[in-house]
Amino acid sequence: MSTAPHPDRPAVTAFAAPSPGPLPVVPLTDADVDDLIEMDQLSFNYSVSRAYQDRVTRRLLDPLRFVGVRDHGAGNVLVAASGIYSWGMTFPGDGGGPGTPAAVHPVAAVTWVAVRTGWRGRGLLRAMMRAQLDQLHDGGEAVAILTASEPGLYGRYGYGSAIPRNRAEIAHSGHGTGFQPTVPTPAPLRELTTREAAPLLPSLWDRLAPTMTGHLSRPPAAWAAFLDIDDDDEDDRGGRAIRWAIHPDGFVGYRIRPEWEDSGPKHEVTVSQLVAASPAAFVALWRHLLDLPLTRTISWGSMAIDDPLPDLLVNPRLLRTNRADHVWLRLVDLPRAIGLRGYRAPARVTVDVRDTFCPWNSGRWLLDLETTGGSAVRTDGAADVVLDIADLGATFLGGTPLARLVAAGRVTGDPTALATLGLALSTPLAPSCPEGF
Numbered sequence: 001m002s003t004a005p006h007p008d009r010p011a012v013t014a015f016a017a018p019s020p021g022p023l024p025v026v027p028l029t030d031a032d033v034d035d036l037i038e039m040d041q042l043s044f045n046y047s048v049s050r051a052y053q054d055r056v057t058r059r060l061l062d063p064l065r066f067v068g069v070r071d072h073g074a075g076n077v078l079v080a081a082s083g084i085y086s087w088g089m090t091f092p093g094d095g096g097g098p099g100t101p102a103a104v105h106p107v108a109a110v111t112w113v114a115v116r117t118g119w120r121g122r123g124l125l126r127a128m129m130r131a132q133l134d135q136l137h138d139g140g141e142a143v144a145i146l147t148a149s150e151p152g153l154y155g156r157y158g159y160g161s162a163i164p165r166n167r168a169e170i171a172h173s174g175h176g177t178g179f180q181p182t183v184p185t186p187a188p189l190r191e192l193t194t195r196e197a198a199p200l201l202p203s204l205w206d207r208l209a210p211t212m213t214g215h216l217s218r219p220p221a222a223w224a225a226f227l228d229i230d231d232d233d234e235d236d237r238g239g240r241a242i243r244w245a246i247h248p249d250g251f252v253g254y255r256i257r258p259e260w261e262d263s264g265p266k267h268e269v270t271v272s273q274l275v276a277a278s279p280a281a282f283v284a285l286w287r288h289l290l291d292l293p294l295t296r297t298i299s300w301g302s303m304a305i306d307d308p309l310p311d312l313l314v315n316p317r318l319l320r321t322n323r324a325d326h327v328w329l330r331l332v333d334l335p336r337a338i339g340l341r342g343y344r345a346p347a348r349v350t351v352d353v354r355d356t357f358c359p360w361n362s363g364r365w366l367l368d369l370e371t372t373g374g375s376a377v378r379t380d381g382a383a384d385v386v387l388d389i390a391d392l393g394a395t396f397l398g399g400t401p402l403a404r405l406v407a408a409g410r411v412t413g414d415p416t417a418l419a420t421l422g423l424a425l426s427t428p429l430a431p432s433c434p435e436g437f
């Protein structure tokens with residue numbers, strides 16, 4: 001049988017084998033968006049309709065913030081990409097204590113990282129990380145963040161695990177689960193549909209997120225993605241449409257999946273977002289969730305590791321948590337980044353930083369940290385502390401205590417300097433970020 005292509009049919013380039021040899025990383029443009037969306041769906045095993053792409057995906061992407069790789073020898077197919085959302089993140093502010101001002105700073109939120117099957121394992125991720133971090137450094141962007149599909153991927157590029165999170169499950173009796181008696185009983189909150197809540201949420205978020213370390217600013221396109229929910233939209237597991245409860249200082253969005261057993265109702269609540277920026281909001285939102293009729297379990301995938309729920313419940317054992325890494329952070333430009341937050345206590349410490357992937361950060365720096373800000377200047381002085389750039393990234397928001405990295409053998413130095421630096425970097429409560437990206 002002949003294998004020659006039929007003259008009336010186009011060559012089937014999709015079956016062309018990957019080209020051998022190096023493939024360059026290039027900037028992407030608007031013309032790459034269709035291929036980008038197609039490759040992302042294949043790489044992350046999902047699919048969305050063309051209508052959803054037009055309504056949400058294309059508005060969220062800025063192709064000019066993407067780099068990628070095309071294999072011209074294999075039919076010019078897009079084989080790798082990595083993008084950035086230009087968002088803002090709340091960093092610890094003046095002293096980092098409750099009620100003290102925090103500050104929102106631009107961050108490069110790295111996202112949409114994928115290498116097409118067939119082109120993996122030949123260094124394309126590494127090449128894209130190289131191109132992206134060089135660009136960020138040249139453009140003066142100080143901090144990059146990401147949420148990783150797999151935890152082993154990004155440490156080698158200097159990212160440290162900065163905001164962990166808990167997967168939480170609360171099993172309760174459904175009969176007014178008790179709060180500590182010293183906590184005043186909150187007024188009940190009204191339940192809203194997405195259509196009713198949507199006009200209220202973005203401005204509430206804009207007011208609250210800058211008061212909570214680790215929270216991201218949400219541009220209108222991100223809100224459009226969060227709120228692209230019909231009021232009769234069920235999830236894949238039979239969860240009913242999202243409902244909302246709103247407080248002046250917080251809100252919660254959740255689905256309820258009805259479940260009936262012979263012994264009675266056992267409906268499940270799944271929290272999609274919960275934000276509480278004051279104790280009153282925290283108590284009112286949890287009272288609302290725990291009093292939802294017929295429900296017996298509440299699960300939430302993004303609880304802060306310092307969430308005070310166990311301290312509110314009379315029976316803290318109702319809460320089961322499973323901790324995992326969540327947001328990873330990379331100090332792209334060490335001296336610029338050090339100036340972007342306030343520190344819990346003053347510290348003057350010389351650190352010897354290893355940064356094999358971004359050598360411009362390597363070497364000895366005198367860190368001069370104050371509650372109102374900090375600086376890092378090059379020094380020839382003896383190092384008090386030796387650490388990797390990923391360790392500094394992990395501790396930068398207060399989410400990983402320096403003492404833990406010392407205990408793990410990752411960070412070494414003079415005990416007094418370690419204690420001083422650890423206190424300066426710490427925050428009273430660990431940062432939280434209620435979303436992945």
Ligand SMILES: CC(=O)SCCNC(=O)CCNC(=O)[C@H](O)C(C)(C)COP(=O)(O)OP(=O)(O)OC[C@H]1O[C@@H](n2cnc3c(N)ncnc32)[C@H](O)[C@@H]1OP(=O)(O)O
Nearest residue numbers: 111112113114115120121122123124125126146148149152
């Ligand atoms: C921020 C985000 O978007 S996270 C999403 C990441 N993307 C995905 O998970 C989608 C599916 N997976 C993929 O597309 C690819 O497998 C990728 C992007 C994870 C890896 O791409 P590749 O081009 O194969 O990576 P590359 O060959 O450059 O390897 C880079 C390094 O990572 C290592 N590595 C590759 N895959 C993995 C993994 N799953 N876990 C841990 N390490 C890995 C390699 O061994 C290599 O290490 P080295 O440089 O120290 O020798």
